[in-house]
Amino acid sequence: NAGVTQTPKFQVLKTGQSMTLQCAQDMNHNSMYWYRQDPGMGLRLIYYSASEGTTDKGEVPNGYNVSRLNKREFSLRLESAAPSQTSVYFCASSDNSGRDPEAFFGQGTRLTVV
């Protein structure tokens, strides 16, 4: 059981480049999330998806787009990367039915924009 898998683990981008961070979960969870964590800070919610086909903005959505491709996959896209987007990005999933509210996190993608 892999849980939540993020790819890539590390990435260096030049300012203005674009890239997509991939996230997949194998727990049949409805809800999926994308967070960013700057050095020494807590996690900030970028976007979340309560179910396949729906997405909503979190606390810091500017500069990002997301796609809930299917129930398993939730991708985060940076269209034109900026140095301010240098951060560690975490994907998470949870069962929002209320039966088991534990959220599971991936190991993170460390992104540097130069």
Add this chain to the structure above:
Amino acid sequence: DAKTTQPNSMESNEEEPVHLPCNHSTISGTDYIHWYRQLPSQGPEYVIHGLTSNVNNRMASLAIAEDRKSSTLILHRATLRDAAVYYCILYPFGNEKLTFGTGTRLTIIP
């Protein structure tokens, strides 16, 4: 959204109990209290959650005040592996939005 307040940092001696406080004075009736922790260079992991009654699991205990305006995460016997940032979160039942605060950085002294 209801907010939580935690101390920025705490220290505890190894093999002693640790009590991590959390204030949530604006908690509503449908808010569950969740605790997560983040070990160095890892994603957060679930610790425990509760609604009104105290809860125990293999990792920790959660003590919830009678008025629910505060709670305490209890690690019964701290080890060096418990050094982490601990987050107290309010998660309304049926609400998919899961947001974190700044948490408490716990240092364990050998």
